[in-house]
Amino acid sequence: MSVNAPELELRGITKRFPGVLANDRIDLTVKTGAIHAIVGENGAGKTTLMSILYGLVQPDQGEIRVRGELVRFSSALDAIGAGLGMVHQAFKLFPTLTVAENVVYRNEPKKGWFIDRDAAEAGVRKLADSFGLGIDPKARVEDLPVGVLQRVEIVKALYRDARVLILDEPTAVLAPQERDGLFVIMRRLKAAGRTILFVTHKLNEVMAVSDRVTVLRSGRVMADLKTSETSPKAISKLMTGRDIEAVARPSLGNGGEHLLRVNDLGVVDDAGLVRLDRVSFEVQAGEILGIAAVAGNGQSELIDALTGLKPASSGSISLNGVDITQAEPAQRRLAGLAYVPEDRHRVGTAAGGEVWSNLLMGYQRTPKFRRGRWLRGTAVKEHARELIAQYDVRVGSENTLVGTLSGGNLQKLVVAREMTHPAELLIADQPTRGVDIGAIQFLHRRLLEYRDQGRGILLISAELSELLALSNRILVMYEGRIVAEFDAASTDEAELGIYMTGGHLAGAVHG
Amino acid sequence: MAETLRASTNRVLRNPVAFSIVLSLLIGAAIIAATGTNPLLAYSEMVRGALTGSGLRNTVSRMIPIVGMALAISIPFRAGVINLGGEGQMVIGGLAGTLAAIYLPLPPVLVIPLALVAGMVAGALWALLPAIGQTALKLPILISSLLLNYPARALTGYMVRFPFADPTVTSSSTVPVPESNRIPKLALFDGVSASLVLLILLLIGVALFNLRTVPGYETRMTGLNSRFSRYGGVAVDRQVVWVMLASGGIAGMIGTHLVVGETYRFLDGDLVVSGFAWSGLLVALLARHRPGPMLAAGAFFAALQIGGLAMQRNVNVPWQIAQVLQAVVIIMIAGRFVLKARRETAAVIEGETTVTGEV
Numbered sequence: 001m002s003v004n005a006p007e008l009e010l011r012g013i014t015k016r017f018p019g020v021l022a023n024d025r026i027d028l029t030v031k032t033g034a035i036h037a038i039v040g041e042n043g044a045g046k047t048t049l050m051s052i053l054y055g056l057v058q059p060d061q062g063e064i065r066v067r068g069e070l071v072r073f074s075s076a077l078d079a080i081g082a083g084l085g086m087v088h089q090a091f092k093l094f095p096t097l098t099v100a101e102n103v104v105y106r107n108e109p110k111k112g113w114f115i116d117r118d119a120a121e122a123g124v125r126k127l128a129d130s131f132g133l134g135i136d137p138k139a140r141v142e143d144l145p146v147g148v149l150q151r152v153e154i155v156k157a158l159y160r161d162a163r164v165l166i167l168d169e170p171t172a173v174l175a176p177q178e179r180d181g182l183f184v185i186m187r188r189l190k191a192a193g194r195t196i197l198f199v200t201h202k203l204n205e206v207m208a209v210s211d212r213v214t215v216l217r218s219g220r221v222m223a224d225l226k227t228s229e230t231s232p233k234a235i236s237k238l239m240t241g242r243d244i245e246a247v248a249r250p251s252l253g254n255g256g257e258h259l260l261r262v263n264d265l266g267v268v269d270d271a272g273l274v275r276l277d278r279v280s281f282e283v284q285a286g287e288i289l290g291i292a293a294v295a296g297n298g299q300s301e302l303i304d305a306l307t308g309l310k311p312a313s314s315g316s317i318s319l320n321g322v323d324i325t326q327a328e329p330a331q332r333r334l335a336g337l338a339y340v341p342e343d344r345h346r347v348g349t350a351a352g353g354e355v356w357s358n359l360l361m362g363y364q365r366t367p368k369f370r371r372g373r374w375l376r377g378t379a380v381k382e383h384a385r386e387l388i389a390q391y392d393v394r395v396g397s398e399n400t401l402v403g404t405l406s407g408g409n410l411q412k413l414v415v416a417r418e419m420t421h422p423a424e425l426l427i428a429d430q431p432t433r434g435v436d437i438g439a440i441q442f443l444h445r446r447l448l449e450y451r452d453q454g455r456g457i458l459l460i461s462a463e464l465s466e467l468l469a470l471s472n473r474i475l476v477m478y479e480g481r482i483v484a485e486f487d488a489a490s491t492d493e494a495e496l497g498i499y500m501t502g503g504h505l506a507g508a509v510h511g
Numbered sequence: 512m513a514e515t516l517r518a519s520t521n522r523v524l525r526n527p528v529a530f531s532i533v534l535s536l537l538i539g540a541a542i543i544a545a546t547g548t549n550p551l552l553a554y555s556e557m558v559r560g561a562l563t564g565s566g567l568r569n570t571v572s573r574m575i576p577i578v579g580m581a582l583a584i585s586i587p588f589r590a591g592v593i594n595l596g597g598e599g600q601m602v603i604g605g606l607a608g609t610l611a612a613i614y615l616p617l618p619p620v621l622v623i624p625l626a627l628v629a630g631m632v633a634g635a636l637w638a639l640l641p642a643i644g645q646t647a648l649k650l651p652i653l654i655s656s657l658l659l660n661y662p663a664r665a666l667t668g669y670m671v672r673f674p675f676a677d678p679t680v681t682s683s684s685t686v687p688v689p690e691s692n693r694i695p696k697l698a699l700f701d702g703v704s705a706s707l708v709l710l711i712l713l714l715i716g717v718a719l720f721n722l723r724t725v726p727g728y729e730t731r732m733t734g735l736n737s738r739f740s741r742y743g744g745v746a747v748d749r750q751v752v753w754v755m756l757a758s759g760g761i762a763g764m765i766g767t768h769l770v771v772g773e774t775y776r777f778l779d780g781d782l783v784v785s786g787f788a789w790s791g792l793l794v795a796l797l798a799r800h801r802p803g804p805m806l807a808a809g810a811f812f813a814a815l816q817i818g819g820l821a822m823q824r825n826v827n828v829p830w831q832i833a834q835v836l837q838a839v840v841i842i843m844i845a846g847r848f849v850l851k852a853r854r855e856t857a858a859v860i861e862g863e864t865t866v867t868g869e870v
């Protein structure tokens with residue numbers, strides 16, 4: 001192993017899947033102690049490349065060197081042995097075990113025949129504290145929010161002495177504050193000499209944290225740049241082959257009649273804690289109402305209460321003049337509610353079902369698709385084909401299993417289904433999370449069209465720029481309350497940020 | 512020609528079920544050879560015993576309850592609900608159906624269908640208990656349905672020992688079902704029970720339900736992802752109740768058939784020792800809740816069991832060999848599932864997932 005060899009060196013990596021060349025002769029050199037960003041649209045081949053590097057996928061061609069030494073990984077265990085660690089987008093943790101148990105899994109400190117629990121906890125605590133990760137080794141994983149789970153995954157990799165951390169779209173699941181926290185951690189890891197491969201498709205993140213950036217498009221390396229010598233605009237053009245198109249600012253709502261009226265809505269959780277505290281607002285026809293909040297400030301409870309997945313404890317909800325406070329989800333759909341859920345994997349789709357059966361959900365009892373108890377098979381499939389075409393979902397056919405779709409395509413499928421619903425009100429929870437720039441623009445245009453048809457949208461997003469660009473009004477939630485309301489045209493990220501973090505309570509703003 | 516033969520052999524061997532059957536036959540042959548009998552002779556006796564003469568009738572008769580119970584279990588299974596209480600539902604339904612067939616003072620054309628209905632209702636009600644336990648009290652059906660097999664056995668045992676005992680016999684059983692009220696035999700397969708027709712109709716009905724109806728679609732989606740179903744407006748709790756009612760109903764009907772169509776007396780423990788509920792569970796698992804394969808797998812197991820008896824009679828190879836064969840087939844197929852599950856668990860742990868094109 002030579003001293004000056006780069007941490008990682010990939011040469012001519014090629015991987016072909018049936019019908020796609022996912023990686024096409026990729027060269028990549030990563031210096032020790034660098035934060036190296038890998039960017040590209042959905043399907044550009046980022047995850048494939050990272051999986052090859054981590055031994056999960058075998059390349060058809062090409063070679064990998066780690067610190068100058070030629071390696072051949074036949075499984076992730078080999079890659080771990082060579083000092084690599086990967087944090088996947090979907091976390092691989094045992095929900096019922098504690099943080100420490102998850103971290104030491106397969107490397108447990110032993111006392112005789114037993115796991116030395118104290119040593120495990122102490123070891124994990126020390127490691128976590130040394131990088132300021134702020135996690136409690138005794139906490140049970142199922143009780144933790146995603147941002148923390150991600151840090152648990154990082155500790156897990158560090159515990160196995162990972163010199164190189166591969167983070168595959170780590171920010172896709174994070175709120176802005178959590179994301180900043182992650183960046184702090186990444187910089188600390190870098191300062192400690194670790195190397196980080198950071199996969200993303202958000203250009204502001206690339207600019208904020210990386211030293212170098214490699215741009216992938218259609219499985220090819222388009223450029224390898226020093227971050228300080230490039231710009232978001234240049235990277236975007238390399239990623240997409242086109243210039244960024246700014247989303248037009250919305251015209252004002254054209255309806256004015258109240259679609260959704262929420263009155264003093266309250267949610268108390270099983271533990272007796274108030275999660276949502278007397279929230280009242282309206283959504284008008286022809287309006288996009290944005291909700292800005294840091295994760296865990298009552299917005300999920302609000303959505304569950306609106307959609308009927310977990311009913312409210314107090315207050316009332318009326319949709320189109322119909323009281324739906326106690327209605328079941330099916331009745332709410334009939335009353336005119338459509339819903340794009342935040343978690344498209346666990347709530348919004350069934351991976352084991354076909355595209356057509358996923359596109360049918362929620363409509364299966366509408367006259368268009370049934371005759372009595374019988375499904376109208378041809379109508380169902382035809383509908384699926386139409387939506388695939390209209391929303392440009394890239395799939396083989398309506399019979400493809402949804403589990404094989406990439407994140408962006410899956411999101412298009414969910415949005416397609418919900419927007420085609422003959423509903424008056426769409427609740428869109430993080431509609432563009434984890435989706436590439438091209439698809440984001442597409443989805444934004446659809447949302448605006450929807451509004452222009454005189455329908456209403458309640459938009460919840462962690463991307464303040466998205467809220468500001470699309471909404472007519474923005475409500476800010478903090479600790480279960482609505483703490484501020486803004487005209488979207490006359491506020492900005494900084495102002496929203498203050499209210500979202502409770503800064504107004506500290507006297508940072510008056511009033 | 513040789514090429515296509517090789518290709519089709521390859522295809523068969525790559526099919527997990529076919530592969531397991533071939534391999535288990537080889538293992539069985541080795542065991543039979545070890546007992547000093549020519550395996551080919553033993554197997555030919557087995558095939559002859561299962562498929563010719565009265566053997567064919569016996570095979571088909573045995574297939575009816577196995578496939579029936581498989582069907583009963585598959586309905587909730589497909590919706591993600593594991594009903595292990597088939598046995599209890601069958602026993603309770605069987606007793607109710609038998610009592611109706613014995614005591615209803617009506618003409619046979621009415622009594623027989625009413626007995627089947629009584630069996631269905633009783634089985635369904637027995638299945639309703641765990642369903643309500645889960646939806647109202649959050650007791651998992653997997654456990655409560657299994658546990659309810661014991662009181663079902665005890666309750667029916669008590670009934671045929673005391674209130675409905677036949678005082679003229681020493682065994683604990685009911686009086687026989689009057690001849691006129693028994694389920695008739697068909698002229699088919701040397702006199703197999705008319706329940707076969709009912710079973711075929713049920714299979715077709717369930718296949719149509721699964722593939723063509725709105726609730727069939729909804730139950731499948733719930734089985735795939737119940738949160739998704741709930742989100743899509745499916746009343747999942749109500750669905751749990753319905754699939755359990757259907758499951759218990761079919762089990763109860765099969766129980767009724769076994770007495771009113773086969774043994775004519777409800778004898779304590781009779782329906783339990785036959786193990787139909789468990790053979791049915793295996794068949795349902797193998798066929799992965801599709802009615803067509805369920806019929807095939809049920810017929811195969813029935814033939815193995817009947818053929819095994821013939822093999823014992825004619826060439827003196829113990830019939831347990833047939834059970835060994837059945838066990839090997841199951842282990843092989845289950846092994847494949849376990850391997851797959853282990854691979855998936857390992858994937859969860861080490862991230863050895865296949866890349867699915869996730870963002």
Ligand SMILES: Nc1ncnc2c1ncn2[C@@H]1O[C@H](COP(=O)(O)OP(=O)(O)O)[C@@H](O)[C@H]1O
Nearest residue numbers: 017022042043044045046047048866868869870
């Ligand atoms: N296991 C697989 N089988 C078939 N095609 C795949 C598989 N994994 C990825 N692909 C395809 O390879 C391409 C690159 O995918 P991926 O590496 O996941 O892209 P990214 O992470 O940049 O979004 C996509 O077209 C995807 O559909």
Ligand SMILES: [Mg+2]
Nearest residue numbers: 046047869870
């Ligand atoms: Mg990816």
